[in-house]
Amino acid sequence: MNNKKICTAHIISIGDEILSGHTVNTNSSYIASALYELGIFTKKIIAIADADNEIISELESSMKQTDMIFITGGLGPTNDDLTKNVLCRHFGFKLKFRPEVWDHIVAIFAKRNMVPDEINKEQAMFPDSEKVMLLHNSSGTAPGMHFNFDGKHIFVMPGVPNEMRSLMKEEILPYLKENFSDNLYYRDINTTDISESSLYSILSKNPEFPFGCAIAFLPQGYGVTVRIKNFGAADQRKRKVDSALKIIKSLVNEKIFTYDMVTPQHELVSILKKRHLRLSAAESCTGGLFMNNITNIPGSSEVFTEGFVTYSNDSKFAILNVNPSTLGIKGAVSEETVSEMLEGLLAETKADIVCAVSGIAGPDGGSEFKPVGTVFAGFSLREEKKKHIRKFFFTGDRISIKEKASNKLMIEMIRYLKKETT
Amino acid sequence: MNNKKICTAHIISIGDEILSGHTVNTNSSYIASALYELGIFTKKIIAIADADNEIISELESSMKQTDMIFITGGLGPTNDDLTKNVLCRHFGFKLKFRPEVWDHIVAIFAKRNMVPDEINKEQAMFPDSEKVMLLHNSSGTAPGMHFNFDGKHIFVMPGVPNEMRSLMKEEILPYLKENFSDNLYYRDINTTDISESSLYSILSKNPEFPFGCAIAFLPQGYGVTVRIKNFGAADQRKRKVDSALKIIKSLVNEKIFTYDMVTPQHELVSILKKRHLRLSAAESCTGGLFMNNITNIPGSSEVFTEGFVTYSNDSKFAILNVNPSTLGIKGAVSEETVSEMLEGLLAETKADIVCAVSGIAGPDGGSEFKPVGTVFAGFSLREEKKKHIRKFFFTGDRISIKEKASNKLMIEMIRYLKKETT
Numbered sequence: 001m002n003n004k005k006i007c008t009a010h011i012i013s014i015g016d017e018i019l020s021g022h023t024v025n026t027n028s029s030y031i032a033s034a035l036y037e038l039g040i041f042t043k044k045i046i047a048i049a050d051a052d053n054e055i056i057s058e059l060e061s062s063m064k065q066t067d068m069i070f071i072t073g074g075l076g077p078t079n080d081d082l083t084k085n086v087l088c089r090h091f092g093f094k095l096k097f098r099p100e101v102w103d104h105i106v107a108i109f110a111k112r113n114m115v116p117d118e119i120n121k122e123q124a125m126f127p128d129s130e131k132v133m134l135l136h137n138s139s140g141t142a143p144g145m146h147f148n149f150d151g152k153h154i155f156v157m158p159g160v161p162n163e164m165r166s167l168m169k170e171e172i173l174p175y176l177k178e179n180f181s182d183n184l185y186y187r188d189i190n191t192t193d194i195s196e197s198s199l200y201s202i203l204s205k206n207p208e209f210p211f212g213c214a215i216a217f218l219p220q221g222y223g224v225t226v227r228i229k230n231f232g233a234a235d236q237r238k239r240k241v242d243s244a245l246k247i248i249k250s251l252v253n254e255k256i257f258t259y260d261m262v263t264p265q266h267e268l269v270s271i272l273k274k275r276h277l278r279l280s281a282a283e284s285c286t287g288g289l290f291m292n293n294i295t296n297i298p299g300s301s302e303v304f305t306e307g308f309v310t311y312s313n314d315s316k317f318a319i320l321n322v323n324p325s326t327l328g329i330k331g332a333v334s335e336e337t338v339s340e341m342l343e344g345l346l347a348e349t350k351a352d353i354v355c356a357v358s359g360i361a362g363p364d365g366g367s368e369f370k371p372v373g374t375v376f377a378g379f380s381l382r383e384e385k386k387k388h389i390r391k392f393f394f395t396g397d398r399i400s401i402k403e404k405a406s407n408k409l410m411i412e413m414i415r416y417l418k419k420e421t422t
Numbered sequence: 423m424n425n426k427k428i429c430t431a432h433i434i435s436i437g438d439e440i441l442s443g444h445t446v447n448t449n450s451s452y453i454a455s456a457l458y459e460l461g462i463f464t465k466k467i468i469a470i471a472d473a474d475n476e477i478i479s480e481l482e483s484s485m486k487q488t489d490m491i492f493i494t495g496g497l498g499p500t501n502d503d504l505t506k507n508v509l510c511r512h513f514g515f516k517l518k519f520r521p522e523v524w525d526h527i528v529a530i531f532a533k534r535n536m537v538p539d540e541i542n543k544e545q546a547m548f549p550d551s552e553k554v555m556l557l558h559n560s561s562g563t564a565p566g567m568h569f570n571f572d573g574k575h576i577f578v579m580p581g582v583p584n585e586m587r588s589l590m591k592e593e594i595l596p597y598l599k600e601n602f603s604d605n606l607y608y609r610d611i612n613t614t615d616i617s618e619s620s621l622y623s624i625l626s627k628n629p630e631f632p633f634g635c636a637i638a639f640l641p642q643g644y645g646v647t648v649r650i651k652n653f654g655a656a657d658q659r660k661r662k663v664d665s666a667l668k669i670i671k672s673l674v675n676e677k678i679f680t681y682d683m684v685t686p687q688h689e690l691v692s693i694l695k696k697r698h699l700r701l702s703a704a705e706s707c708t709g710g711l712f713m714n715n716i717t718n719i720p721g722s723s724e725v726f727t728e729g730f731v732t733y734s735n736d737s738k739f740a741i742l743n744v745n746p747s748t749l750g751i752k753g754a755v756s757e758e759t760v761s762e763m764l765e766g767l768l769a770e771t772k773a774d775i776v777c778a779v780s781g782i783a784g785p786d787g788g789s790e791f792k793p794v795g796t797v798f799a800g801f802s803l804r805e806e807k808k809k810h811i812r813k814f815f816f817t818g819d820r821i822s823i824k825e826k827a828s829n830k831l832m833i834e835m836i837r838y839l840k841k842e843t844t
Contacts, residue, residue: 017640019464021455022647022683024448028469033443042441043476045469047450054465076641077619109617112815117623139817160641162818195531197499201539218439219498219582225444261444281731287717288710291731295709296821298785306737308730309703309713315728315771349737363720393534395561396584399718 007180009035010062011045014055014073014083015159018047027072027157027164033261034168038176039184040068050074055086063152073159075142077119083156084125084145091149093127101126101134105141116141135171139163144171185230185237187245190262191255192223192411199224202251211244221400222264222407223257257411257418264410265293271417272303272353277381280351281307282320282341284332285359285375290406306349310341320344331370333358335389338376342387346380355379357409359392361401373401377409379416388416429602431457432484433467436477436495436505437581440469449494449579449586455683456590460598461606462490472496477508485574495581497564499541505578506547506567513571515549523548523556527563538563557593561585566593607652607659609667612684613677614645614833621646624673633666643822644686644829645679679833679840686832687715693839694725694775699803702773703729704742704763706754707781707797712828728771732763742766753792755780757811760798764809768802777801779831781814783823795823799831801838810838 011031017023025047032042043066048054050073062069074083088095102124109116123142126134135144135155140163147154155172157164191199196217203209203226211228218225228244230237249256258267272279281304283290291307294300308319313332316322322340330336341356359375366372373396378389390412394404433453439445447469454464465488470476472495484491496505510517524546531538545564548556557566557577562585569576577594579586613621618639625631625648633650640647650666652659671678680689694701703726705712713729716722730741735754738744744762752758763778781797788794795818800811812834816826 016638018451019454019467020458021451021453021464022458022640024446024451025467026446029440029443029446031443032441036442036444042443043471045441045447045467047467049465076639077622111817112617114617114620117617117619119623119626120619162822165819195534195536195539197539197542198536200499201541204541216438217498218444283710286714287722287726288705288713288729288731289717291710292708292714292824295711295731295733295783296824298820300709301733304709305734306730306732306741307710308728309710309717310728311717311723312727318771319728349740361717395534397587398720400584402714402718 007040007067008065009040009042009068009070010066011042011070011072012055012058012062013045013047013159014050014071015047016049018073019049027159027161030161030165031070031072031168034173035070035176036184038173038180040176040180041184050082052082052086055083056090059087059090059154063150066152068153068155071154071156072164075123075144075156075158077117077122077141084127087145087147087154087156088127091127091131091147093129093132095125096128097121098124098126098134101143104136104143108141135167137163137167138170139166146172146175183231183234185241187228187241188218188260189226189228189245189248189252189256190220190223190258190260191226191252192257192408192415194224194252194255196224199226199252199255203248206247206251208247211247212240213244215244220407221403222411223255257415263293264407264414265297267414268410269294269297269300269303271414273299275417277303277352277417278350279304280345280349280354282345282354282356283307283309284311284316284341284357285361286357286402286406286409287311287361289402290355290357290409293406293410305351308345316341316344320348333360333370333374333376335376335378335391338378338389339387342378342380342389346382351382353379353381353413355409355413357405359394359401359405361398361405363398375401375405375408377405377412379409379413388412429462429489430487431462431464431490431492432488433464433492433494434477434480434484435467435469435581436472436493437469438471440495441471449581449583452583452587453492453494453590456595457492457598460595460602462598462602463606472504474504474508477505478512481509481512481576485572488574490575490577493576493578494586497545497566497578497580499539499544499563506549509567509569509576509578510549513549513553513569515551515554517547518550519543520546520548520556523565526558526565530563557589559585559589560592561588568594568597605653607663609650609663610640610682611648611650611667611670611674611678612642612645612680612682613648613674614679614830614837616646616674616677618646621648621674621677625670628669628673630669633669634662635666637666643825644833645677679837685715686829686836687719689836690832691716691719691722691725693836695721697839699725699774699839700772701726702767702771702776704767704776704778705729705731706733706738706763706779707783708779708824708828708831709733709783711824712777712779712831715828715832727773730767738763738766742770755782755792755796755798757798757800757813760800760811761809764800764802764811768804773804775801775803775835777831777835779827781816781823781827783820783827785820797823797827797830799827799834801831801835810834 133146142158145156214229216227345354357377362372555568564580567578636651638649767776779799784794
């Protein structure tokens with residue numbers, strides 16, 4: 001299509017479980033991120049209750065402000081799932097039983113070795129109008145809806161995350177790609193070991209700042225991402241952003257570890273694949289998070305073979321042969337212990353690169369000399385016979401210390417493996 | 423205080439990183455959940471851009487609709503952090519340099535072995551009015567603010583999650599507990615192995631449904647939570663909810679594994695502690711997620727000593743002594759392999775209870791007889807010499823299959839250990 005239009009979006013999540021804090025609204029960030037990649041800008045994300053008047057009031061107000069509305073939640077079979085009925089009443093559509101939807105519901109239940117109840121028939125009721133298209137839900141029983149009304153597009157999806165994702169991937173994103181265009185070019189520069197304020201100082205002191213672009217600083221668990229955006233004419237956007245990126249790179253090169261929206265685990269798995277390196281890990285304070293992040297990447301089994309969570313001192317000795325006197329004198333949280341964990345991994349596995357981490361995630365276990373947040377982490381390439389271990393101090397609670405430690409260890413490996421090859 | 427007031431809240435998150443989908447809005451669910459526990463109901467959660475007009479427009483509209491407004495984000499030192507200046511301009515407050523805030527900023531930087539930049543001085547500027555209280559930020563440089571204006575309370579916090587959490591815990595929640603009261607009593611019943619529609623059918627067929635309460639069905643990764651709420655008079659709320667809970671328990675008792683907002687990992691760690699059982703785990707398809715969830719619980723080191731991620735077939739043999747012919751004939755995803763993983767754990771560790779999981783998380787690796795989502799998981803108590811292994815079939819993508827497998831394994835152990843003791 002040639003006549004593509006620039007668009008903005010609102011996302012409305014319906015459900016008491018988000019407002020009560022029981023459920024984190026990951027659906028909205030998934031949708032917003034997928035839209036962003038297409039150059040469709042989310043202007044507002046709203047979560048409201050399963051209540052008629054709230055749904056209608058947000059819908060009406062959003063219809064005035066934006067081109068597209070993405071609604072999730074409230075499509076289940078029970079009495080607190082109102083979305084479909086409220087929307088159809090509002091727009092004046094009647095519901096009709098759709099046998100092909102019912103067949104799909106029966107098939108989905110069969111796959112789970114269950115039989116649908118009478119109340120599931122409610123989910124096979126669908127608006128009887130040309131203005132509403134059925135969106136097939138390959139992962140669940142509730143179909144999605146696409147209203148095309150007054151020039152606005154309203155997409156309605158179930159709130160169950162994997163059902164929402166399959167509707168987005170299989171039905172909505174292909175439609176949007178076909179019919180709506182991007183009006184943005186952007187690149188991300190991911191930095192580490194430098195604060196948001198120092199980054200800003202260095203960049204803003206340059207007389208050309210903001211380099212003809214919009215620059216945003218996005219703090220991450222492992223550093224700060226500098227996002228360079230340009231909304232200008234199609235033939236100039238890329239050139240301007242690329243030139244800004246070049247300048248920023250020259251100013252803070254040694255703090256950069258990756259570009260664009262790639263997680264440390266994605267980057268690390270991809271480098272290990274390229275280099276044909278098999279990885280093995282030993283985790284103490286991170287307790288499996290590092291390996292969990294690695295194994296979230298499809299195909300990680302090519303490079304990740306095994307790992308150990310040696311949580312207790314005894315297990316560090318029993319599994320990795322860490323000397324009990326090292327543990328006794330230097331402590332489990334020390335460069336020496338991490339060094340012996342690496343040696344243990346090299347002896348116990350056939351991995352080409354090994355990594356280990358030990359620290360104090362808290363809330364207890366800190367001391368004056370090793371406060372909560374003290375972490376030693378490092379890695380070693382088998383062929384190099386050299387260990388790279390650093391001491392870190394992370395702030396935050398138990399979960400954020402675990403996250404920062406895992407991410408930092410990945411970033412250290414990424415930086416080293418990249419430097420080595422260039 | 424005697425004169426406690428019933429309150430509603432809006433949460434406004436400011437920042438492009440949420441709208442671009444780059445950051446998941448976990449801050450809002452943390453705040454909403456903490457408020458819910460106090461009986462303060464979040465009516466709306468909104469995410470908007472770092473833009474003057476958007477901030478003012480949401481603020482004005484929320485001031486009309488709710489008693490309290492919680493704002494996060496936009497308090498950093500850079501040019502895209504507008505919140506403080508916009509609010510102060512809107513309410514007509516002047517900013518003044520506060521030396522004690524600057525001292526705190528210098529101290530926080532020193533802790534991270536860094537020195538603040540000139541632009542950090544911006545963060546030491548604070549509204550000069552009795553209507554604005556400073557909220558001390560023990561984890562970061564940007565202080566929070568508490569506006570008391572036209573009878574409305576506006577709390578402003580940084581967007582960095584651990585800084586927001588420490589402001590909530592140390593400053594805001596104690597204030598709310600002191601001054602505002604609960605008007606709700608609720609209990610949660612967490613069920614598994616039953617669909618939302620079957621649960622609803624069973625419960626709604628009872629003539630007394632909804633048992634004088636409001637009943638909500640909240641789908642979780644591992645089953646469905648039934649929430650029983652009552653907003654009635656203070657002396658009757660608890661009685662009504664407890665009586666509803668008793669009826670629901672009698673109707674679906676064998677599907678219940680825990681009560682109230684407790685995660686499977688919390689419950690499992692707590693049971694293991696009570697029983698003085700040490701746990702060891704071997705993970706294949708979950709890749710460390712199970713152990714990561716366990717070690718997210720403070721004090722889990724008392725019961726969790728070590729574990730293995732045996733991702734490759736070779737490692738299942740090398741570490742846990744799984745017979746290569748079992749792997750060859752039955753496959754890594756089989757009851758027999760999980761059974762030998764359990765035996766390997768019993769032989770290699772001193773744990774009192776061991777658990778193991780092997781499955782196909784996808785997207786690749788599925789076959790006609792073992793499609794993506796097929797998972798075998800089980801556990802064994804050393805003193806029992808008996809193995810409890812089940813086959814599951816989970817839908818969803820790689821990450822949700824990992825989550826469901828890890829949660830289900832925990833729930834199986836919880837149900838068994840609870841049954842055993844009662």
